[in-house]
Amino acid sequence: MTVTQIGIIGCGNISDAYFKGAANSQLIQVKACADLRPEAAKAKAELYGVQALSVEALLADPEIEIVVNLTVPAAHAPVSMQILNAGKHVYLEKPLSAQLAAAREVIALANTKGLRVGCAPDTFFGASHQAARRAIDEGRIGRAVGGTVAVLSHGMEHWHPNPEFFFKRGGGPILDLGPYYITQLVNMLGPVTRVSGITTIGNPVRVVTSEPLKGTKIEVEVPTTVNGLLEFANGANLTLSASWDVWRHQRAPIEVYGTEGSLLVPDPNFFGGTPMISERDGEWKALDISAHPFGISNRTKGNGDPVADYRIVGVLDMATAIRQGRAHRASGKLALHVLEVLEAFERSSNEGRHIVIESPCDRPDAVPLGAGEEVFGAARELA
Ligand SMILES: NC(=O)c1ccc[n+]([C@@H]2O[C@H](COP(=O)([O-])OP(=O)(O)OC[C@H]3O[C@@H](n4cnc5c(N)ncnc54)[C@H](O)[C@@H]3O)[C@@H](O)[C@H]2O)c1
Structure with missing residues (x-):
């Protein structure tokens, strides 16, 4: 090897x-x-x-x-x-x-x-996100029609040691956190065709509360509250809310509604969590993610919660793909499509129209069942 x-x-x-x-x-x-x-x-x-x-x-x-x-x-x-x-x-x-x-x-x-x-992100390789995609591919919610995305918090200036870049061009909740969500939507539903959005800046000056820059003021350059609509090539349309002006809320990270049922997808910032499915008007049931790799918790977050975090698996997949002469999953082409979608929210807001997405992109290949966490030990390589 x-x-x-x-x-x-x-x-x-x-x-x-x-x-x-x-x-x-x-x-x-x-x-x-x-x-x-x-x-x-x-x-x-x-x-x-x-x-x-x-x-x-x-x-x-x-x-x-x-x-x-x-x-x-x-x-x-x-x-x-x-x-x-x-x-x-x-x-x-x-x-x-x-x-x-x-x-x-x-x-x-x-x-x-x-x-x-x-x-990045490579979190869509995660067990919960691959299991959600598989449930859609198996037709368990029928044809995807609608859905919602919510990425809402009160910003980054309370934890990052040097948080200025989050509020400058390239940052903001859309470009900073949006990639996790849009990438997982493309993983599940395929490419986006049109975007519309309305954006605003909640607070034009942020004061850093984390050390060592506590008290430093940051001039906010990018929208911090964005609401928008995404239309997919498969015909589904979803709403998206992304904000760093929200103290508290009660919305799931991603919900997908299909002709035969609904799906709740965990936070795509991490690899694990439990997706929930409801077939027709049935009770919510946990999807079994155990056959998918990268779902076992391997560290604890700041608040002590266990979390599955296999960041770098996208690099491992790319290194293996180069050797095998195949496409890698967390590709530049996918990231370019995602970036065009993310930028389109602000463009739509500024120009007062829908933005048609031009960069082509296919869904990345599904991560094979059984290609396990042991990929880190090189016992098995990603197929
Ligand atoms: N911090 C996180 O939790 C996190 C999570 C996921 C993704 N990211 C992404 O990772 C990237 C880095 O984030 P971070 O939090 O580590 O930022 P950071 O500011 O802590 O680190 C960035 C480093 O890059 C260096 N740098 C900047 N420009 C350079 C250049 N031209 N040449 C060489 N070095 C240069 C800086 O000196 C700094 O040490 C960002 O794109 C961020 O969105 C961060």
């Missing part, structure tokens, strides 16, 4: 999930990391036993095949272009870019060079 050598650029908050995930897998190995702030790269390098390099030196290492780009959204496209121009595949955190035009350039460059682009 060939171990794929990885480089990581961007050694901030989320990088620990990738360093730890990589350490649990024998399919890939992190060889080096880099950051604009050399001290950040050095700290992670010491913690995880890898080399700290400059961005240029990391990109010049011939052994590194995939570079994982964990920089802030505004740097996603320029850093990805640098990685591709160095002849390496790139896998990056969501959103694909802070701007659709720049995202298109990244995908075009990768196509020209015959290199891969992979992009």
